[in-house]
Amino acid sequence: MAKEVKPPKDPEEPDLLPAMGLFTILIPMLLSMTAFQKLAIVEVTLPERSMMNMTNDAPPEPDQQALNLSLAITPEYLVIGARGGFQPNVYFKEMWTFRCKSDAKLITYSPEEVKAAVDAGHGPKCQDGKEMDKEKYLYEIETIELWALEKTSEEDPGRVRWALYSSQGENVPDSAFVNGNNEFIAMTGEGPGGLKAPAGLKKPGAGTALATLTPNSARKLKPEDAAKNIIYPLSAYDLIAKDLIAIHTQFIDLEDVDNIIVVANDDTQFDKIISLMDRAKSAGFAKVNLAKLGGG
Amino acid sequence: MARKMRQYAKDVPFSLTSMMDMMTIILVFMIKNIDAEGQLVTQAENLILPVSTSKVQPKEVSLTVVVDANYVLVDNAKIITTEEVLAQQELLLTKVDSVLQERRKAEQEHALAAGLPADEAGNIVVQIDKNIPYDAMYKVMATCGFAGYTNIAFAVMMKNGGEE
Numbered sequence: 465m466a467k468e469v470k471p472p473k474d475p476e477e478p479d480l481l482p483a484m485g486l487f488t489i490l491i492p493m494l495l496s497m498t499a500f501q502k503l504a505i506v507e508v509t510l511p512e513r514s515m516m517n518m519t520n521d522a523p524p525e526p527d528q529q530a531l532n533l534s535l536a537i538t539p540e541y542l543v544i545g546a547r548g549g550f551q552p553n554v555y556f557k558e559m560w561t562f563r564c565k566s567d568a569k570l571i572t573y574s575p576e577e578v579k580a581a582v583d584a585g586h587g588p589k590c591q592d593g594k595e596m597d598k599e600k601y602l603y604e605i606e607t608i609e610l611w612a613l614e615k616t617s618e619e620d621p622g623r624v625r626w627a628l629y630s631s632q633g634e635n636v637p638d639s640a641f642v643n644g645n646n647e648f649i650a651m652t653g654e655g656p657g658g659l660k661a662p663a664g665l666k667k668p669g670a671g672t673a674l675a676t677l678t679p680n681s682a683r684k685l686k687p688e689d690a691a692k693n694i695i696y697p698l699s700a701y702d703l704i705a706k707d708l709i710a711i712h713t714q715f716i717d718l719e720d721v722d723n724i725i726v727v728a729n730d731d732t733q734f735d736k737i738i739s740l741m742d743r744a745k746s747a748g749f750a751k752v753n754l755a756k757l758g759g760g
Numbered sequence: 761m762a763r764k765m766r767q768y769a770k771d772v773p774f775s776l777t778s779m780m781d782m783m784t785i786i787l788v789f790m791i792k793n794i795d796a797e798g799q800l801v802t803q804a805e806n807l808i809l810p811v812s813t814s815k816v817q818p819k820e821v822s823l824t825v826v827v828d829a830n831y832v833l834v835d836n837a838k839i840i841t842t843e844e845v846l847a848q849q850e851l852l853l854t855k856v857d858s859v860l861q862e863r864r865k866a867e868q869e870h871a872l873a874a875g876l877p878a879d880e881a882g883n884i885v886v887q888i889d890k891n892i893p894y895d896a897m898y899k900v901m902a903t904c905g906f907a908g909y910t911n912i913a914f915a916v917m918m919k920n921g922g923e924e
Contacts, residue, residue, distance in 0.1 A: 480776040487783040494790035503801045504814045505885065505913035510905035603808075603829045603891050632920060730895035734888045737897070738810040738916060746813060756898060 506741055508752055530720045533711065533749070535704065535740055536727040536757060542610075542704050542740075544711065551707060555622055556610035556700035557657070563606040564590035570606065608735050611697035614652045623658025625650050626665055627698035630676070630689070637696040639676040646706070649674075650698050661695045668693075677705055677746075701739050708747035724749040729757040801915050804828065804836075807889035812916035822883040823863055823909070825856070827892055827900055834859045845896045853903045860884075860907035884909035 534545040541553035561572045569591045578588050578601070587598035596604055613622030627650035629637035641649050651662040668674065670687040685693075708724075715721050724744045728737060741752050801818050803809060807828040826833040832840050832853070840855045868878040884904050888897050904912055 480780050483780065484776055484783070487780075487787060491783065491786055491790065494787070494794055497794050501803065502918040503803060503809070504812060504916055504918045505801065505816050505818050506812055506814045506916055507816065508901070508912045508914065510901070510910040510912060600829065603889065605891050606808075728894045730893060730898075732894040733890065734892045734894065734897050735810040735890035737894060738812050738890070738914065742813050754898065754901065756894070 506738060506745070508741075508754060510753075529718075531711075531715050531718045531723070532720070533723065534725040534727050534755075535708070535744060537732055537736060537740060538729065538757065539731070542700050544704065544707055546711070554700050554703045554707075555613040555615050557613055557622070557624060559609045559611060560605045561607045561609070562588060562590075562596065562601070562604045564592070564594070564596060565604065566590050566594040567592040605733075605735075608733060608739075609697070610700040610736075612700045612703050614658070621657065624653040625658070625698040626653050626661050626695055627702075628665070628667065628674075629694050629696045631692045631694045635694055635696070637694060637699070639678065639681075640698065640702045641674045641676060641693075642706075643675075644673070646675075648698060648702070648706075653697070665695055667695065677702065677709060701743055704740070705743040705747060708744060708749065712748040722748065722750045723753070724751070725753045725755050727755045727757050801885055801887075803915070803917075804833070804887050806830070807887060808891070809887060809915055809917045810890040811919050813919050814916055815918060816913075818885060818913060820883065822885045822913070823860075823867075824915075825860075825884060825886045825900060825904065827886070827888045827896060829889055829892070832856055832896075832900060834863070842892070842896055845899055846893065848899075851899055851902045852906055853899055856900065856903050857907050860904060860909060864908040881911045882907075882909040883911045883913070885913050885915055887915040 531546050532548075536543050536545065539558070541555045543553045544551045558575050559572055560575060560578060561570050563570055567590055571588070571591055573588055581588050582598055582601070585598075587596040587601050589595055612625045614625050615622040627648050628641045630639045630641065632638040643649055649665070649668075651665040652658050654660040654662050668685060668690065670685050670690040672685050672690070673682065674685060675682040712721060726737060726740050726744065737754070744752050801824070804824070804826040807826065824835060826836075827842060827845075830842055831838045832842060832845060834856060837859075839859055840853060845853060864882050867882060871878040871880075886897075886900060886904065888900070901912055904910075
């Protein structure tokens with residue numbers, strides 16, 4: 465007699481209720497411990513109270529054997545000073561990128577363009593045509609960039625320098641690349657003010673050996689990384705960072721080699737101070753102090 | 761003609777598979793973002809902190825001073841307007857100083873009671889909006905230093921969310 469073939473049974477679904485119970489407990493617990501925006505700190509050590517000078521008395525004479533390194537920022541340039549002398553000024557063009565509240569889109573202006581609009585009684589315009597609050601527009605700045613300028617003289621308005629950058633997102637620069645001679649892969653821009661990327665500056669292909677300012681960062685570009693690189697205005701912060709690394713290496717034997725004073729004027733935004741402190745700390749200057757331009 | 765009534769099964773099993781998929785995705789996302797050490801500094805409202813490459817985490821909970829577009833706050837209490845800070849010529853912010861001196865005294869008494877050295881420099885975390893002018897920041901910093909809080913740490917947001 466032929467054996468009766470049983471029709472296949474529907475597969476039974478596993479009992480997921482205990483797993484669901486576990487997940488329901490785990491998710492609120494992890495949610496309470498999740499940090500979506502991680503905060504860190506940048507330390508500054510002030511002199512002890514007994515050493516603090518709250519008056520306008522002249523500061524003590526500097527030690528001639530020490531490095532006495534300072535990094536000053538003015539509205540037009542960055543400059544490194546040491547032992548009473550100064551390195552050449554690193555000129556820059558400041559650019560403000562706003563995130564408009566009306567359309568949540570980014571728009572970039574130079575401070576001069578913003579001031580011209582405010583003087584004419586308007587706030588800076590968003591992409592949707594609406595105006596930002598002309599009283600509080602300064603607090604809508606999302607990023608402040610300092611584009612390095614190539615200048616032939618003090619009077620020369622200068623032209624923007626462009627460089628090869630790795631990218632952390634769509635047209636968002638991350639680290640500037642240097643070649644084997646530790647020079648930025650950069651060129652002066654085209655058009656008025658050098659605001660157009662130079663046609664001669666090409667993105668290197670996969671297999672090219674490159675490095676960033678970070679120690680031991682030399683690498684051969686992988687195809688996927690080569691595609692992500694961008695040509696972007698060279699940051700004055702990066703130029704200064706390269707000089708600071710060189711100074712720290714050159715004067716490593718001096719007692720105050722880890723000290724630097726960041727000097728700025730009253731109007732300098734806090735964002736710029738933190739950017740300079742970041743570069744100084746990355747270059748090896750662990751003790752960062754702050755001072756005002758023209759004393760204080 | 762009478763409309764035919766739809767027949768419903770008596771026991772419809774509740775399918776949890778799609779829910780499990782969703783839960784698994786959420787769980788993996790949460791584990792990736794977990795901060796097991798917890799946050800000793802939380803960002804104040806009404807300000808945007810600057811982005812920094814620093815990865816230094818505060819070691820202990822400290823007194824917090826906040827400077828936003830409108831006010832200077834000490835431990836969430838409004839002390840003085842930012843406009844007043846910018847308008848004054850003197851470096852020392854007297855209202856802020858008196859509050860900080862009180863806090864410092866209380867901290868020192870607490871340290872003495874606990875048998876710890878009371879003359880060590882005080883720690884303070886300053887949260888400043890990224891677009892605040894240096895003048896305001898410098899006055900706040902000098903005032904903190906004058907009140908005995910010479911270990912100043914500026915709160916910043918980690919670049920790329922702290923990821924390499």
